[in-house]
Amino acid sequence: MxxxxxxxxxxxxxxxxxxxxxxxxxxxxxxxxxxxxxxxxxxxxxxxxxxxxxxxxxxxxxxxxxxxxxxxxxxxxxxxxxxxxxxxxxxxxxxxxxxxxxxxxxxxxxxxxxxxxxxxxxxxxxxxxxxxxxxxxxxxxxIGDASPDVAIMAQPLAVALHAVRGSEAEAGATVVVIGLGGIGLPALAAFTARGVETIAVDVSPARLDAAKRSGASVLIDASRQDAVAEIRRATGGNGADIVLETSGVPQGLATAMNAVSRGGHIRLVGLHRDPSPLNLTRLVLDEIRISTSKVHICDQDLPEAMALLKEHxxxxxxxxxxxxxxxxxxxxxxxxxxxxxxxxxxxxxx
Structure with missing residues (x-):
């Protein structure tokens, strides 16, 4: 073969x-x-x-x-x-x-x-x-009666859903998704399907356009805009309640650290190969929580992904x-x- x-x-x-x-x-x-x-x-x-x-x-x-x-x-x-x-x-x-x-x-x-x-x-x-x-x-x-062209997104969407579930986002929260690749974009779509306001950050206008079609309320092109300033502006100066970092690059983590609100939650999905210094003082003084998300739990996330794909x-x-x-x-x-x-x-x- x-x-x-x-x-x-x-x-x-x-x-x-x-x-x-x-x-x-x-x-x-x-x-x-x-x-x-x-x-x-x-x-x-x-x-x-x-x-x-x-x-x-x-x-x-x-x-x-x-x-x-x-x-x-x-x-x-x-x-x-x-x-x-x-x-x-x-x-x-x-x-x-x-x-x-x-x-x-x-x-x-x-x-x-x-x-x-x-x-x-x-x-x-x-x-x-x-x-x-x-x-x-x-x-x-x-996959039941779903098309293979739709079902091919089930596994990456399951990974995204595991990250979304662990963020504990509820309707009314403001979520930033940094990196709109194969996990970030489906995660953004999953947030919007739950009624959560999303801010999309990427360096690609085409990926940002896809995020708009997936329901993002604010689009930030980090290649030519100050992402932190734009996130702060969009949230009335407070910062985001939740930041999902899927890019795996140092700039993405820096943006997450500086754009999250006091008492907020940073959820790391992207794999960071480079050393990533964190402002631990701010994490403590502002009670910022960092959590991580690894792949998916098959019995829980894969069936939910298929159900979501059939609905959307x-x-x-x-x-x-x-x-x-x-x-x-x-x-x-x-x-x-x-x-x-x-x-x-x-x-x-x-």
Whole structure:
């Protein structure tokens, strides 16, 4: 089969790759219909490997060496493991990305995203940027009568919903979303669907236009505006109640720190690779809370994401920038996103 295989920094090849074996008792084999590229994939491509176990076995999955990318996918069931129930060949499903053990202290507490042996399909084992892939049945959900073109946003929206839920935003709060990429834009749409006023911050006019169509009440182009001053102006000088930081860049964190209100909440979603000094004195004196959000909890966030997409399918159409064939995944996918030319998700159609 053809697959997009990660070999190292700036080295992703669309090549022949072994077909997955027959599904194990707990697995489904999927014939991929759609897959999308995540900012994490781009990060691995441009500056990795960070998470992909190229040189040493992953402690949970055991994988080492080149790996098929792709942790956001929709597929048709082509094979069903021996003890799997609830799925049949021909069903169309969307899997979550993370695999958890179900028995450790974090799993028992319902925090499966913090599992002691957690690993991610497409980062720690072969993923969905391929014609076929095996995934655990327990992290897969039927898309029902939804279109694959809508369902492809379920996994990234699940990540966004986990971040939104943890922000504890209520109607009447003012929320700033910094970074309108594959997680930030769906998160903004999820906030507005809950009746929360949102302020969108990015450096891309095209992404800001997408945020406007997703319901943002204030748009701030940080490439030519003082984002902190504009946020303060929009909030009567008080600052935002909640700031969701999804960009992962130092400027985004600095904006969050200076634009949040006294008693406010900063929620970090973007992965910050650079050192990020914080004004701890202000955090203490103004009782500013910082929390973080890691991926999603499959049982909770993935079904909610599918339900939200069925009610608001425009979240998918607004969030998708381009649809490309697998052959073009490097120039029109990874490179396009790395250069900042993409205004949303890049989806690969099989």
């Amino acid at each position: 053809l697959a997009a295989v990660y070999h190292g920094r700036r080295d992703v090849r669309v090549q022949e790759w072994p077909d997955p074996p027959s599904p194990a008792p707990h697995e489904l084999q999927l014939e991929i219909l759609r897959a999308s590229i995540c900012g994490t994939d781009v990060d691995e491509f441009t500056s990795g490997p960070h998470l992909i176990p190229i040189d040493a076995p992953h402690p949970a999955s055991g994988h080492v060496g080149p790996l098929v990318l792709g942790h956001e996918m929709v597929g048709r069931v082509a094979g069903v493991g021996a003890d799997v129930t609830g799925f049949a060949v021909g069903d169309v499903v969307v899997p979550g990305s993370g695999v958890s053990c179900g028995t450790c202290r974090w799993c028992r507490a319902g925090r499966t995203n913090l599992c002691a042996t957690y690993y991610t399909v497409g980062l720690h084992v072969d993923g969905g940027l391929a014609e076929r892939v095996n995934v655990p049945a327990r992290i897969s959900r039927s 399918p425009h979240i998918a159409s607004t969030s998708i920038d381009a649809v490309i064939p697998l052959a073009d995944v490097v120039p029109d996918g990874l490179e396009r996103m790395a250069s900042g030319r993409a205004t949303g998700k890049v989806v690969v159609m099989f």
